[in-house]
Amino acid sequence: MKRVLIIDDDIALTQVLKINLDETGNYESRIVNVSSNAMAAAREFKPDIILLDVVMPGLDGGDISAALKQDPVLSKVPVLIITALVSNDETGENAVISSGDQVMIAKPIRLEVLTKAIEDRMAGVL
Amino acid sequence: MIPSTILTDTTTELQKVLQILCVEDNDGDFLLLREAFKDSDLDSRPILHRATSLAEAVAKLLADDAKVNFDIVLLDLNLPDSSGLETFSRIREAAPTTPVSILSGISDRNMAVSLVQSGAQDYLPKDSLSADLVIRSILFAMERQRNRTEMEEMNNRLQKASEELKTAQMQLIQAEKLDSLGRLAAGVAHEVKNPLATIQMGLDYFQRKEDLIGETGLLIISNMQEAVTRAERIINGMLDYSRDQNLLLKESSINAIIRHALALMQHEITRTKVLVIEELQEPIPSIRADSGKLVQVVINLVMNAIQSMSANGSSDRSVTVRTFWDRLPNMERDEGLRQWSQLRVRDPVVVVEILDQGGGVSEDKLSRLFDPFYTTKPTGEGTGLGLSVARNIVNLHHGYLELKNVENPRGLRVRMVLKAWGDPEGWLPSPESRNLTQPVTLKPNKL
Ligand SMILES: Nc1ncnc2c1ncn2[C@@H]1O[C@H](COP(=O)(O)OP(=O)(O)OP(=O)(O)O)[C@@H](O)[C@H]1O
Numbered sequence: 154m155k156r157v158l159i160i161d162d163d164i165a166l167t168q169v170l171k172i173n174l175d176e177t178g179n180y181e182s183r184i185v186n187v188s189s190n191a192m193a194a195a196r197e198f199k200p201d202i203i204l205l206d207v208v209m210p211g212l213d214g215g216d217i218s219a220a221l222k223q224d225p226v227l228s229k230v231p232v233l234i235i236t237a238l239v240s241n242d243e244t245g246e247n248a249v250i251s252s253g254d255q256v257m258i259a260k261p262i263r264l265e266v267l268t269k270a271i272e273d274r275m276a277g278v279l
Numbered sequence: 280m281i282p283s284t285i286l287t288d289t290t291t292e293l294q295k296v297l298q299i300l301c302v303e304d305n306d307g308d309f310l311l312l313r314e315a316f317k318d319s320d321l322d323s324r325p326i327l328h329r330a331t332s333l334a335e336a337v338a339k340l341l342a343d344d345a346k347v348n349f350d351i352v353l354l355d356l357n358l359p360d361s362s363g364l365e366t367f368s369r370i371r372e373a374a375p376t377t378p379v380s381i382l383s384g385i386s387d388r389n390m391a392v393s394l395v396q397s398g399a400q401d402y403l404p405k406d407s408l409s410a411d412l413v414i415r416s417i418l419f420a421m422e423r424q425r426n427r428t429e430m431e432e433m434n435n436r437l438q439k440a441s442e443e444l445k446t447a448q449m450q451l452i453q454a455e456k457l458d459s460l461g462r463l464a465a466g467v468a469h470e471v472k473n474p475l476a477t478i479q480m481g482l483d484y485f486q487r488k489e490d491l492i493g494e495t496g497l498l499i500i501s502n503m504q505e506a507v508t509r510a511e512r513i514i515n516g517m518l519d520y521s522r523d524q525n526l527l528l529k530e531s532s533i534n535a536i537i538r539h540a541l542a543l544m545q546h547e548i549t550r551t552k553v554l555v556i557e558e559l560q561e562p563i564p565s566i567r568a569d570s571g572k573l574v575q576v577v578i579n580l581v582m583n584a585i586q587s588m589s590a591n592g593s594s595d596r597s598v599t600v601r602t603f604w605d606r607l608p609n610m611e612r613d614e615g616l617r618q619w620s621q622l623r624v625r626d627p628v629v630v631v632e633i634l635d636q637g638g639g640v641s642e643d644k645l646s647r648l649f650d651p652f653y654t655t656k657p658t659g660e661g662t663g664l665g666l667s668v669a670r671n672i673v674n675l676h677h678g679y680l681e682l683k684n685v686e687n688p689r690g691l692r693v694r695m696v697l698k699a700w701g702d703p704e705g706w707l708p709s710p711e712s713r714n715l716t717q718p719v720t721l722k723p724n725k726l
């Protein structure tokens with residue numbers, strides 16, 4: 154069982170996401186809705202992968218990402234950035250975008266696309 | 280207006296020998312006038328030319344081989360070939376800038392007075408001509424004409440300034456509209472896509488429970504899936520529209536953009552004798568940009584830099600325009616200008632730095648510089664829109680502008696940070712290959 158940390162301020166989305174992920178039987182996920190709690194939660198939960206929202210009140214995805222990189226342990230955890238701000242040619246099949254060492258997934262996310270991205274990211278092929 | 284300057288001005292005017300065109304058909308009146316000048320105590324007697332008809336007068340005024348530039352026209356309104364107002368307007372037409380003084384008899388006194396109100400500089404009553412009166416009238420007439428010309432020039436300048444302001448304002452409004460449309464689209468996209476994502480996740484959940492839901496349920500789910508996909512497409516279309524439609528985005532070279540902008544400013548650079556030092560890093564990643572709009576930004580920024588040094592009269596007079604690329608965590612990020620949805624940590628960025636030696640800006644004013652209409656330049660010279668237009672354009676490119684005071688010598692450093700477009704050559708060092716806490720070592724090409 155891989156541990157997935159979901160950092161996103163949208164409560165409804167994170168709830169359904171967690172149910173879906175956990176029901177696959179492959180993941181154990183944990184939700185953080187308030188981004189200022191993210192670092193503490195990450196240190197305690199020791200995730201295998203982090204799903205990170207971009208636009209959040211207070212600390213945003215950029216701040217969290219920077220903080221993760223400063224942390225000796227967490228900097229090694231792969232991150233999938235989930236964002237609402239992509240365009241038509243970046244959805245559906247192409248919902249997973251990697252640019253440099255960033256990997257982004259477009260909202261809304263199909264579960265199958267997400268799980269594949271999670272696996273690829275953890276395997277280091279994304 | 281200061282009277283003493285009028286006097287000195289007119290004195291020099293008089294010293295160069297006045298050329299007077301007297302349009303008068305009556306010999307007696309002309310002789311009287313000539314006598315009047317003989318009595319004058321001017322150092323050099325004015326030269327009196329004569330025309331006896333409107334046609335002759337117009338011919339004299341228009342003759343392009345004429346060596347004579349008349350300083351004033353003394354005009355009798357009633358000529359053999361013309362009379363009254365007609366006479367005056369024909370002369371005006373022929374010589375719009377030459378002062379005209381009306382020679383009036385008792386009978387046309389009223390007409391003369393009203394002509395003075397509508398463009399003639401003065402009138403002289405023929406029945407009481409004296410040297411003093413004529414000379415004084417001529418001086419006044421010339422002075423009035425000068426004032427009028429000055430006023431017209433001022434007016435033209437004012438009009439030009441107001442047109443420039445209007446253009447700048449249009450640019451600002453346009454850039455601002457595009458920028459706010461982009462923001463609005465991004466805001467709506469974010470607000471709508473999150474609930475869509477929840478619905479999508481819900482659908483994925485129920486799709487797995489076929490046996491529980493039954494055929495009708497599955498039909499409903501597939502319709503809902505269709506609806507989510509459609510809504511997503513609409514939102515994306517809106518994002519695409521606000522993003523690219525209004526910018527001519529092409530893969531561009533920042534160095535080419537800077538060279539183009541500097542070439543356009545060559546005249547200004549030469550005129551102000553400011554040394555512009557180019558330190559453009561080569562090779563440098565390309566950017567995706569509307570190069571015409573970015574040229575406008577660079578011109579605004581370099582112009583400000585040049586103006587800052589003429590304003591404080593500093594003796595060091597160089598502007599450095601520098602380009603380099605970096606990755607975002609190394610950049611000092613202005614908290615107020617976060618564009619994180621577009622620029623991400625470790626993204627390769629292309630940076631343009633414009634560094635002047637103009638003394639910088641006091642820290643409390645720094646944040647005001649981007650305000651539309653904020654200017655410290657004299658009226659007619661600055662609209663105060665340069666930086667706000669620049670910032671809007673850079674925002675449209677999902678980059679940011681950053682201002683910072685620097686020392687030794689004191690000046691302002693303006694940075695434009697834009698996302699690099701790809702790494703086609705593969706020559707950007709990987710982030711792991713260098714120490715990210717160290718700034719990039721630059722090897723600028725001095726040009
Ligand atoms: N490089 C600089 N050094 C010092 N002050 C600057 C510099 N650039 C801008 N400023 C200050 O910021 C003000 C606003 O600049 P901005 O470009 O928006 O308008 P402007 O230059 O006054 O007018 P315009 O650009 O329309 O000619 C300037 O009037 C000046 O006081």
Ligand SMILES: [Mg+2]
Pocket residue numbers: 579582583661665666
């Ligand atoms: Mg300016």
